[in-house]
Amino acid sequence: MPLQDNQGNHFRGQVVSVAEDAIIVDLNHPMAGQPLHFKGTILNVRPATPEELSHGHAHGPDGHHGH
Ligand SMILES: [Zn+2]
Structure with a gap:
């Protein structure tokens, strides 16, 4: 999903898992690794x-x- 930090930089995050009280988002660049x-x-x-x-x-x- 598209995200934006508090300095206006756009980046993407991959939702890894959704639990009742937490969402885990992988913020690594798609080319990471x-x-x-x-x-x-x-x-x-x-x-x-x-x-x-x-x-x-x-x-x-x-x-x-x-x-
Ligand atoms: Zn310098």
Whole structure:
């Protein structure tokens, strides 16, 4: 069944069982437990900036800022 969390994100849940006083819903993604294969292309390689090194993750056009 379609569900929505308190931040407006939509996701689906599978009703596993219905009892008199409880419903069990599996919120795992349908692909959970499946082997997934991803293909990607390296667009650019550059040294990390001092800020990135201090944060421990990459920034940039596709990254994130403001912390
Ligand atoms: Zn950061």
